[in-house]
Amino acid sequence: MKKAPTVVTGTVGMDAHVIGTKVLSRALKDAGFNVVALGMQVSPEEFIKVAQETSADAILMSSLYGMAEIDLRGFKEKYMEAGLSDVIFYIGGILGVGRHDFKEDEEKFKKLGFNRVYPPEADIDAAINDLKNDLKAKGKM
């Protein structure tokens, strides 16, 4: 049997809305993942370093304060240099300001290097299911 995949969680940038990532981390643990929960206000660079140290398979970021786009400028370029191109990246929360079309956010964050993007009301179990499928597709689960 393969060992449990490692997932890093936290809120990105200066965002302190920590409840979402706590609930998510708990659900991931219950689903059998090895969870490295960084909590709130984690810089993109810290996510990258922790993922390198823990040989993480996925990073799941939360952001509720509408500034994620600014926090994550150049994120894809950074994780590429750091050798994390094979890691799976998800982000969820209130990602845009004054925009009501989630499609716009989704497109923007996919360009920033995220494989999947979730709106604030997303279902946690569905997201974990997506993660399992994506990891299986990469032969990591």
Next chain:
Amino acid sequence: MDNIRLLIDFGSTFTKVVAVDLDEEELIATARVPSTVESDITVGLKEALDKIASSIDITDIEKRKALACSSAAGGLRMVCIGFVPEFTSEAANRAALGAGAKVVGRYSYELTRHEITEIENLSPDIVLLSGGTDGGDEKVIIHNARMLAHSNHSVSHIIVAGNKAAYDEIETIFSDNNKHVLFTKNVMPEIGKLDVEPCNKEIREIFLKNIIEAKGIAKAKAIIDDVIMPTPSAVLEAAKLIANGYGDITGLGELIVIDVGGATTDVHSVAKGNPTGGAITLASSLPEPYVKRTVEGDLGLKYNIDTLMELAKERDDSPNLEKVAKKLHEGNLPEDKEEIAYHLLLSRLAAEVAVNRHAGKIEVIYGPTGEILIQYGKDLTQVKYVIGTGGPIVFSSNPREILEGALFQTEKPDILKPKDPRFYLDEEYILYAVGLLGQVEPIKALNIFKKHLKQV
């Protein structure tokens, strides 16, 4: 007996010699003769030294002890290779520029065979190979090392300054290869962290040990002891010394040096460049170096007049402009009133565009609390000294007009150029000499320079 020191620059067009009296801290003679690197560098050197000797007595010992720099035979030409353009590729570029090199090619991601041919045709003096943070990506740098290993003899000196985890494999790749491969510290060991000093040192060492030999510059050792650095390095050292001061001698503080030349326009800023306006966030890319050099390879008053002419056309669409540009391109100096006016316009543009590219920029984006200002690069709005050097500025009838190209423009408020600087001229064209002398006598170098820094 006077305590005389000779300072020499082997330029691509001119060989320049400056003689200073170290006891009196005075500039006592200067000479400028055409360079003779292509035939025999010592011919021009002897001619320049004879010119100096016609006004002051110099001994062979003083000639021996001369300090020299060189940008002859194309200068120090480098190709920089990294992974992502904004990160290791840019870090490698900064390392090369900081060492006084001319970056003739810049590459990112996995090199293709086509690009290798391109690099072979560029025939660089040194290739700088970077990619990945330490412990980060190994694939790209290893791929690129493999591609370089298959390049022909035009690529001979390679400095590896990337992810250290890949070094063992890269060493194996080059093991049955007769390229000179040197390993040094990663130019970007962590995301957003620059470490260019060790790489700079290696570049300078290769320049001294191999490049000057290959270019025939080392022949000068028949007369003088050594050529110690590339000319742009000497200018950068001078800018640093003048800004920082030395020991008890205070410097001028933060400054910008603009060097308009025949082939390129160089801008050096010695300034922290932190945001000076309120509520401005720094972009999270590579940190800006305190001493920064940029080289605009498309802005020159002789070899690269085309870009300048296109830009000038937007301001003055006269057919005579083209005529004057052609004349300058052929190596002539402006003579009549109209030619001088156009030469001034083109020089001013070179300075303006080069500083626009060098200075930091503000980008406005909209967040939940309204406007958010993000600063890219260095904020130079509070810099108080702008110093001009290089032929087109030094010999201009109106150097201030050219240097004012560095001024903040209200119609371009996003470009962070100096708002209220004073303008100065390196009137005797001795900045390189100050950088050279600064290596051994920094206080004397500073005092001599201050005597020839003229406010315009």
